[in-house]
Amino acid sequence: xxxxxxxxxxxxxxxxxxxxxxxxxxxxxxxxxxxxxxxxxxxxxxxxxxxxxxxxxxxxxxxxxxxxxxxxxxxxxxxxxxxxxxxxxxxxxxxxxxxxxxxxxxxxxxxxxxxxxxxxxxxxxxxxxxxxxxxxxxxxxxxxxxxxxxxxxxxxxxxxxxxxxxxxx
Numbered sequence: 010x011x012x013x014x015x016x017x018x019x020x021x022x023x024x025x026x027x028x029x030x031x032x033x034x035x036x037x038x039x040x041x042x043x044x045x046x047x048x049x050x051x052x053x054x055x056x057x058x059x060x061x062x063x064x065x066x067x068x069x070x071x072x073x074x075x076x077x078x079x080x081x082x083x084x085x086x087x088x089x090x091x092x093x094x095x096x097x098x099x100x101x102x103x104x105x106x107x108x109x110x111x112x113x114x115x116x117x118x119x120x121x122x123x124x125x126x127x128x129x130x131x132x133x134x135x136x137x138x139x140x141x142x143x144x145x146x147x148x149x150x151x152x153x154x155x156x157x158x159x160x161x162x163x164x165x166x167x168x169x170x171x172x173x174x175x176x177x178x
Contacts, residue, residue: 051085058091058106
């Protein structure tokens with residue numbers, strides 16, 4: 010747990026708790042990917058594939074470089090979970106489509122994910138509904154009013170100020 014001088018204690022406690030929650034969720038995701046014997050990136054891609062999805066669209070959904078999407082598609086194909094096929098609209102575009110085995114693995118994986126989420130274990134149905142409403146409210150706020158992050162120059166200035174004020178042993 011950390012404390013930022015000048016920050017609101019409650020906000021800092023929420024941030025620390027959310028950081029810990031996200032860390033636990035990532036760890037569970039990694040354990041699940043290991044159980045299914047594929048990288049977390051493949052698990053993320055499976056969750057994004059419902060109908061045929063172009064490689065470009067998958068990259069945008071995953072927020073990653075096209076070359077990384079190619080690696081993910083290769084890994085899914087090697088495991089028999091997906092196949093590339095030309096788009097019916099433009100044959101130059103390649104779509105990634107789940108195979109029957111891919112659909113089966115995706116369904117099993119998603120069921121495993123849902124069964125191991127902390128809100129399923131910690132909250133009753135009313136609390137889960139309240140939690141969902143709060144999460145949706147935060148997501149809506151983030152999507153509609155993005156606050157710009159401080160610039161890199163600002164971060165360097167803070168770091169140099171902190172470095173200058175910190176004695177070196």
